[in-house]
Amino acid sequence: MLTAGRRIIDKRGAPRHRVLKQGMLAFDHGGGVDCIVRNLSPNGARIDIVNPVGLPEVFTLVIETDQCRLTLELDPAGARIASLEAG
Secondary structure, eight states, rough: OOTTEEEOOOOOOOOOEEEEEEEEEEEETOOEEEEEEEEEEEEEEEEEEEEOOOOOOOEEEEEEGEEEEEOOOTTTTSSSEEEEEEE
């Protein structure tokens, strides 16, 4: 997002929808970590995770309540809040 005066310009490829859902980041080698999904679109997601250190670059976001599975790639600028883009 860019700020132009007081207007915010969103340059994402698809609009994200605000959500508050429990999710899990599943890894190809097995295992995973719990996360909170803050917003979601067909092209990506914004999540909260306790510790992003050691996450693989590509993983699957699983939201069981919605029977949703998205293959995602970690944004290298991510910190506590990771912005993800669909791979």
